[in-house]
Amino acid sequence: MAEESRTKITHAGKLGYSFRRHMHERFIETFLFLSALLSIAIMLAIIVMLVKESLVFFQHVSIWQFVTDTQWTPLFDDAHYGIMPLVSGTIVSSLIALLVALPLGTIIAIYLSEFAPFTVREMAKPFLELLGGVPTVVYGYFALLFVTPLLQIIFPELPGFNLLSAGLVMGIMIIPYVSSMTEDAMRAVPMNLREGSYAMGATRFQTAIRVVMPAAFSGIAAAYILGISRAVGETMVVAIAAGMQPNLTWNPMEPAATITAYIVQVSLGDLPHGSIGYQTIFAAGLTLLLITLLFNIIGHVLRKRYREIY
Amino acid sequence: MKSVNNLEEIRKIIGLHKKWDLIFMITGIVALMIAVLTFMALFAHMLIDGMPRLSWEFFTSFPSRRPESAGILSAWVGTTLVMLVTAFAAVPLGIGSGVYLEEYAPKNLLTEIIEINVTNLAGVPSIIYGLLALGLFVYQLGFGQSILAAGLALALLILPVVIVATREAIRSIPVSIREGAYALGATKWQTVSDHLLPYSSAGILTGIIIGLARAIGETAPIITIGALTFIAFLPPSPVKSEFPYLSIEWLTAPFTVMPIQMFNWVSRPEEAFQLNAAAAGLVLVVMTLAMNGLAIYLRYRMRKNIKW
Numbered sequence: 001m002a003e004e005s006r007t008k009i010t011h012a013g014k015l016g017y018s019f020r021r022h023m024h025e026r027f028i029e030t031f032l033f034l035s036a037l038l039s040i041a042i043m044l045a046i047i048v049m050l051v052k053e054s055l056v057f058f059q060h061v062s063i064w065q066f067v068t069d070t071q072w073t074p075l076f077d078d079a080h081y082g083i084m085p086l087v088s089g090t091i092v093s094s095l096i097a098l099l100v101a102l103p104l105g106t107i108i109a110i111y112l113s114e115f116a117p118f119t120v121r122e123m124a125k126p127f128l129e130l131l132g133g134v135p136t137v138v139y140g141y142f143a144l145l146f147v148t149p150l151l152q153i154i155f156p157e158l159p160g161f162n163l164l165s166a167g168l169v170m171g172i173m174i175i176p177y178v179s180s181m182t183e184d185a186m187r188a189v190p191m192n193l194r195e196g197s198y199a200m201g202a203t204r205f206q207t208a209i210r211v212v213m214p215a216a217f218s219g220i221a222a223a224y225i226l227g228i229s230r231a232v233g234e235t236m237v238v239a240i241a242a243g244m245q246p247n248l249t250w251n252p253m254e255p256a257a258t259i260t261a262y263i264v265q266v267s268l269g270d271l272p273h274g275s276i277g278y279q280t281i282f283a284a285g286l287t288l289l290l291i292t293l294l295f296n297i298i299g300h301v302l303r304k305r306y307r308e309i310y
Numbered sequence: 311m312k313s314v315n316n317l318e319e320i321r322k323i324i325g326l327h328k329k330w331d332l333i334f335m336i337t338g339i340v341a342l343m344i345a346v347l348t349f350m351a352l353f354a355h356m357l358i359d360g361m362p363r364l365s366w367e368f369f370t371s372f373p374s375r376r377p378e379s380a381g382i383l384s385a386w387v388g389t390t391l392v393m394l395v396t397a398f399a400a401v402p403l404g405i406g407s408g409v410y411l412e413e414y415a416p417k418n419l420l421t422e423i424i425e426i427n428v429t430n431l432a433g434v435p436s437i438i439y440g441l442l443a444l445g446l447f448v449y450q451l452g453f454g455q456s457i458l459a460a461g462l463a464l465a466l467l468i469l470p471v472v473i474v475a476t477r478e479a480i481r482s483i484p485v486s487i488r489e490g491a492y493a494l495g496a497t498k499w500q501t502v503s504d505h506l507l508p509y510s511s512a513g514i515l516t517g518i519i520i521g522l523a524r525a526i527g528e529t530a531p532i533i534t535i536g537a538l539t540f541i542a543f544l545p546p547s548p549v550k551s552e553f554p555y556l557s558i559e560w561l562t563a564p565f566t567v568m569p570i571q572m573f574n575w576v577s578r579p580e581e582a583f584q585l586n587a588a589a590a591g592l593v594l595v596v597m598t599l600a601m602n603g604l605a606i607y608l609r610y611r612m613r614k615n616i617k618w
Contacts (some may be wrong), residue, residue, distance in 0.1 A: 021497065024499070025497050025498060025499050028499045029410075029414055029498075029499075031406060032406045032407070032409055032410035032414055033410055033414070034406075035402070035403045035404075035406035035407040035410065036406070036407040036410040036411055036415070036424055037424070038403055038407065038469075039407065039424060039427050039428050039431055039469065039470070039473070040423065040424060040427050042431060042442075042466055042469070043427050043430065043431060045442055045446055046434065046438060046439075046441075046442045049441065049442050049445040049446060050438075050441065050442075052445075053445060104341045104344060104345070107337055107338055107341040108338065108341045108342050108345065110334075110338065111334075111335065111337075111338025111339065111341065111342065112338075112342075115334070115335050115338055116338070124342060126603075126606045127346065127349075128345065129602060129606060130349075130599055130602050130603065130606075131345060131349050133520075133523055133524070133527075133598050133599065133601075133602040134349075134352070134527070134595055134598065134599075135526070135527025135528075135529070135569055135591075135594055135595070135598055136527065136528075136529065136530075137527065137529045137569040137572050137573050137576070137591070137594075138352070138356070138527070138572070138591045138594060138595055139352075140573070140576065141356070141572070141576050141587055141588070141591055142351075142352045142355065142356075144576065145355070145359075145576075145584060146351065146352070146355045172344075172345065172348045175345055176345075201324075202327075203327045203328060203330070203331040204331055204335075205327075205330050205331040205334045205335075206327065206331075208334075226433065229433050229435070232435070233434075233435020233436065233437065233438070234435075235435070235436065235437045235529070235530035236529045236530055236569075236573065239530075239573075240573065240576055240577065260435065260437050260530065263437055263440075263441070263530075263534060264437070264530060264533050264534070267440075267444075267533050267534045267535075267536055268533065270536075273449055281441065281534075282441060282445070285437070285438055285441040288435060288437070288438065289434065289435075289438055292433060292434065292435060293430075296430060296433050
């Protein structure tokens with residue numbers, strides 16, 4: 001009888017509060033919390049690193065000169081530090097890419113979401129995903145050695161390095177991102193909206209354009225914003241196919257450097273740590289980060305404002 | 311509004327709308343074909359140029375000044391070692407972070423900030439991660455232009471991918487599984503480690519593979535770190551014949567990786583080097599396509615098998 005009650009007590013002890021078990025849980029929770037905090041640490045580290053080196057840079061070069069000077073020749077004896085030539089290259093190549101990626105991506109998304117039979121969709125989606133997985137350096141190779149010679153047949157005066165072919169290939173590269181996010185947004189629109197539209201006698205095209213797309217607007221806007229920041233931040237295609245010569249131009253038929261291509265060009269050389277050339281890439285990087293951040297904020301606002309809740 | 315009471319007129323309007331429907335459908339197929347054909351052209355062009363260069367020697371020789379004897383030995387060894395570091399850093403941290411956000415995190419401002427921040431990190435251009443690694447890992451922490459610095463840079467880059475995949479995989483497990491575990495007296499971590507993680511392992515694995523496939527092809531951050539392009543030697547072997555058998559000397563060794571080797575060959579004017587670039591690109595594309603294909607297959611299997 002006494003023995004039986006003793007075993008009962010030990011069992012109760014096992015089920016009750018255990019210090020070791022509690023500490024174990026606490027320890028793991030702390031580790032998980034710290035790894036989640038890491039993402040904030042990375043963001044802060046990026047900002048601190050870019051701002052710190054850029055501040056040193058802006059002690060040498062005034063922000064006014066940085067924004068208004070029309071030449072970017074930081075590595076020459078006669079150094080000019082105007083970011084505009086790099087920004088113009090970035091804008092032109094991104095615009096060409098977006099002119100390809102946004103319409104094609106949207107059309108593909110509408111087709112896959114509203115028109116395509118099940119089997120076509122099941123085959124096309126993984127294929128587009130594979131297309132998005134091809135390394136960017138391979139797209140760069142393709143732009144330089146396939147698309148540029150092809151374009152030179154149409155425009156014989158086109159130079160070997162140009163923004164046009166880099167932008168076109170970049171556009172093809174971004175299609176999968178835009179189309180898959182747009183399609184996800186459209187498929188999230190509830191079926192009864194479509195059924196209502198069909199019941200009124202609308203065709204699939206009318207339903208897609210007038211009912212589904214407005215309902216999915218916030219998701220589509222997010223897809224476009226992602227496409228824009230991809231285009232602005234894309235590096236290897238422009239570094240390989242557009243040449244790395246800073247050139248203040250709005251003409252896509254000319255060679256030019258983008259912000260990213262400049263960073264690559266400097267990194268390929270052997271610049272000593274702490275020199276002004278070293279600091280320029282951080283100032284260029286900060287400009288790039290601010291541009292992408294601006295688009296992220298616009299995307300966030302659009303999403304918040306036009307979100308439809310069903 | 312115009313009233314349409316003539317049957318003929320209604321038929322005409324319907325016909326017009328149906329025509330537009332058909333036109334758009336054809337446009338959709340054409341757009342899809344443009345994407346397909348571009349990919350085919352890319353692959354075919356590389357295959358034609360690169361295939362003749364692919365041989366056993368190509369994989370077992372170092373880069374060289376003579377294009378016909380140059381190979382990718384140091385590049386693929388470097389890629390393998392960098393990926394080891396990346397996986398080693400990104401997998402535990404990404405899964406830990408995903409588990410925390412999905413299972414542990416209280417609903418407060420900090421959690422919301424972390425969530426927004428993960429989305430923002432996914433949108434930061436990869437070259438910015440390169441600048442971070444250059445300033446922080448290479449100079450501040452003194453890792454130098456090493457495999458360790460490159461692996462960590464890529465780990466930071468793919469962290470959001472792993473986090474999002476983990477969260478989605480865990481979220482799809484029904485609440486009843488958790489309730490069952492708690493009802494049997496399991497602690498939170500026991501529930502997570504014995505039930506949630508095993509059940510979501512396929513989804514998490516898919517995310518890890520997609521992340522690593524992206525990291526293999528990333529060139530910009532590694533160039534920014536200042537990786538050398540001409541490396542005619544291998545890093546010290548991680549396995550030693552004498553005790554303690556494992557060595558970490560290779561972490562601090564200079565290196566090159568596949569995409570950098572390819573970039574180096576593309577940017578040379580001689581055509582013979584560009585054939586090498588095609589061959590290296592072919593290897594790279596096959597590698598990333600195989601990994602992405604595996605991920606797609608895993609997801610397909612998962613969708614077919616799991617019915618909660």
